[in-house]
Amino acid sequence: MLAVNIQIDLTGATPQAAATNASAGKIVVAGGGPVGVRTAQDLARHGAHVVLFNAERWRPYNRVQLTPLLAGEAQIGAIYLSESAPGSGQIDRYDGVSVVEIDRYARRIRTSTGRTVHYDKLVLAIGSRAFVPDIPGKDLSGVFVFRDLNDAEALVARAMAARRVTVIGGGLLGLEAARGMSNQGAKVTVIEHEARLMPRQLDDGAAAVLKSRIEALGVQVITGSRVQSIEGDGNRVEAVCLADGAKLASDTVIICTGVRANTQLAAAIGLHHGRGISVDDEMRTSDPHIFAVGECAEHDGVVHGLVGPGFEHARIAANVIAGSGAERYAGSVPATKLKVLGAEVFSIGDFESIEQQIGVTSLVWQDARSGQYRRLIIRRGRLLAALGVGDWPEATRIQQAVGDTVALQIWHRWSFQRTGRLWAEQDDNVNAWPETAIVCNCIGVTKGAICGAVAQGAETLDHIRSTTSANSVCGTCKPLVLDLLGQEGVAPEPVRWWRTLLWASGIAALLALATAVLPRVPMRDTFVIGDVWFKLWFDGVWKQWSGYILLGLTVAGAMLGLRRRIGILRRLGGYDSWRIVHLGIGLIAAIALFAHTGFRLGSGLNFWLMFSFCATLIFGALAGLATGGEHKLVENDIGSARKPPRSVPHWVHVLALWPLPVLLLAHILSVYSY
Numbered sequence: 001m002l003a004v005n006i007q008i009d010l011t012g013a014t015p016q017a018a019a020t021n022a023s024a025g026k027i028v029v030a031g032g033g034p035v036g037v038r039t040a041q042d043l044a045r046h047g048a049h050v051v052l053f054n055a056e057r058w059r060p061y062n063r064v065q066l067t068p069l070l071a072g073e074a075q076i077g078a079i080y081l082s083e084s085a086p087g088s089g090q091i092d093r094y095d096g097v098s099v100v101e102i103d104r105y106a107r108r109i110r111t112s113t114g115r116t117v118h119y120d121k122l123v124l125a126i127g128s129r130a131f132v133p134d135i136p137g138k139d140l141s142g143v144f145v146f147r148d149l150n151d152a153e154a155l156v157a158r159a160m161a162a163r164r165v166t167v168i169g170g171g172l173l174g175l176e177a178a179r180g181m182s183n184q185g186a187k188v189t190v191i192e193h194e195a196r197l198m199p200r201q202l203d204d205g206a207a208a209v210l211k212s213r214i215e216a217l218g219v220q221v222i223t224g225s226r227v228q229s230i231e232g233d234g235n236r237v238e239a240v241c242l243a244d245g246a247k248l249a250s251d252t253v254i255i256c257t258g259v260r261a262n263t264q265l266a267a268a269i270g271l272h273h274g275r276g277i278s279v280d281d282e283m284r285t286s287d288p289h290i291f292a293v294g295e296c297a298e299h300d301g302v303v304h305g306l307v308g309p310g311f312e313h314a315r316i317a318a319n320v321i322a323g324s325g326a327e328r329y330a331g332s333v334p335a336t337k338l339k340v341l342g343a344e345v346f347s348i349g350d351f352e353s354i355e356q357q358i359g360v361t362s363l364v365w366q367d368a369r370s371g372q373y374r375r376l377i378i379r380r381g382r383l384l385a386a387l388g389v390g391d392w393p394e395a396t397r398i399q400q401a402v403g404d405t406v407a408l409q410i411w412h413r414w415s416f417q418r419t420g421r422l423w424a425e426q427d428d429n430v431n432a433w434p435e436t437a438i439v440c441n442c443i444g445v446t447k448g449a450i451c452g453a454v455a456q457g458a459e460t461l462d463h464i465r466s467t468t469s470a471n472s473v474c475g476t477c478k479p480l481v482l483d484l485l486g487q488e489g490v491a492p493e494p495v496r497w498w499r500t501l502l503w504a505s506g507i508a509a510l511l512a513l514a515t516a517v518l519p520r521v522p523m524r525d526t527f528v529i530g531d532v533w534f535k536l537w538f539d540g541v542w543k544q545w546s547g548y549i550l551l552g553l554t555v556a557g558a559m560l561g562l563r564r565r566i567g568i569l570r571r572l573g574g575y576d577s578w579r580i581v582h583l584g585i586g587l588i589a590a591i592a593l594f595a596h597t598g599f600r601l602g603s604g605l606n607f608w609l610m611f612s613f614c615a616t617l618i619f620g621a622l623a624g625l626a627t628g629g630e631h632k633l634v635e636n637d638i639g640s641a642r643k644p645p646r647s648v649p650h651w652v653h654v655l656a657l658w659p660l661p662v663l664l665l666a667h668i669l670s671v672y673s674y
Helices: 015-021 034-045 063-071 149-159 172-183 204-216 264-268 307-322 395-403 410-419 447-455 461-468 478-487 498-517 532-538 540-561 575-597 605-628 630-635 647-657 660-672
Strands: 003-006 027-030 049-054 090-095 099-103 108-111 116-118 121-124 128-130 143-145 164-168 187-192 220-223 227-232 237-242 247-249 252-255 259-261 277-279 290-292 297-299 335-340 343-348 360-367 372-379 382-389 438-440
Touching (some): 099 264, 143 149, 149 172, 204 343, 204 360
Parallel strands (some): 027 049, 027 121, 164 252
Antiparallel strands (some): 227 237, 335 343, 372 382
16 A cells, blocks of 8 residues: 655745755656646555645545535544555645745746645646636625635534525536525525526426426526626625526525636746646646646637546546656546435436537437436437436446447337337446446546456555545445446445444334234233333323324424434534434334323224334334345345345335324324313
8 A cells, every 4th residue: 555645844844954855756746736736646545745735735635525524414523534545655745835926947846835836747736716707796705705714614613603595506516506495494585597507418408397396496596697896885795686687585594607718827937828737648737747637627619627537637647747647547437426405416418519410319318206317419310418407327338339339229219208218228237338438427437447457456445535536526326336346246334333233223113013913912801009010001181192192202203204414414424323212213203102092002093003103113124124224134145235124124114204293193083172
């Protein structure tokens, strides 16, 4: 494994000392974002000595996870990138230090702390910055951008007081910001000046479906409207004014109107640049000793704003610098696959330009009831692009097919128009995919690469991440990677506190079954003063207490089922902790049910109420048992990582819970009506 030497540049070392420590063979990487870190790790795999300057005060982190952080769904420790990589090289990382000056002829850089470091090769991974248009009022207090962890930190602090949030920009960043603030309880409005949301990734049909799904969650969407100004009392924002005269009351404004590549450093030393720093197929700039990767690089007139192409840049640059392999960069097919405000969004291929080509046709499948939309763009029988909103199980295979411009047969087209699928459902199993199929869309890691890592001893997700980088960005490929680990006989990782989960679930299941099948507790024929059982089941006061305790437990359990939508609960603990609490509530509820009924199921309305209660408790306990023992069940071919064994009891548990509010209300009204 790579020995990583992490150095935080807070020492009082002199510039001369720093220069002495860096030999002529050292490689300097400017930029500690995901692409800069990936470049350094790939170089270290080749045995290189890398000096990495990270301009931010934070450890390198995963930008894709900023939205869960803002929404309160993730803690900051969960978004940091791995600090290790296999190989014999070395990475010296300096956080909070940026490269401010480059001397191309002496091959040395000067940092923001005044130190000078010589380099043999320099890699610029300096990314991009938020573009803020010249809107009057953009400098008012309460106006933010959403680009990096500093922005997310400021918005997290603001979220506690924000009540009316206006997001300017309906692209990826804008919708992500809207999701984060909406999850914190704010009333959010998104304004997009184009006629549709995500105009670079979606067509009119897909954007309309996405808009409907977002509005159903309570987020207002305004498209085809331009922001004229931001108004305030001189210091703090109060409203956003649109060109059509409309005025939106706002206490917080987030500007997400795109990004611009950081080219200032390159321009200052005369490197060729346009919208980004110009590079060739080896990721070299106009200076043969300087490379550029990621969002700051422009190849063949194209600047990519996604992390996947940046990782391709990193691999190519590292191989060229290390003199390993003859692979050259030939461009990337733009691909987006993520969840936007709860809706799965998938887009691959430059459909805007493809649609203008001669001989292009398209197939559309839509299910208005479920809010799903899928479109394939075809030319001369070959698949060129695809986009969709809603769950699309074939998305990974579709991406591979677009990359290979696969020919679609007539039966594939008929199948898609009837069912929304191109291939038979059983073909979705990752174990049946070809070795060249892409498993991790963000980075382009194939099934063959992951299986190769497993064959070489990788046993856990962490091992797969460190050796192949799969599952290190958005995390959506985790079930696929786990399936491949299981294919090699490696047991899936158990959930946290699984033994406690099994014990508690088992006890809850037995209590719930006892309530459903055991005969009612016999009563005395004559009244005895102080008889506890009589008080429990016939004394009005005791009966009310046990009933209201049971009602409170039911409400608490239902609220925990909505934990992700309740802000204070999201901030008080992780999913594993609340799962135990939820199960504990179910266990106590089973005891309270006995105390209230004595195994008497009743008749009529009371019977159906008891039936719903028992079904909820039984299948909730079964879901807990399946969750706690899932790693063993999957290991024995019962379910899979993609279709976990807990799925069926979990959904029966949820369905059994739905009638309870109505039945409980009817029960309470019937009791008090007498």
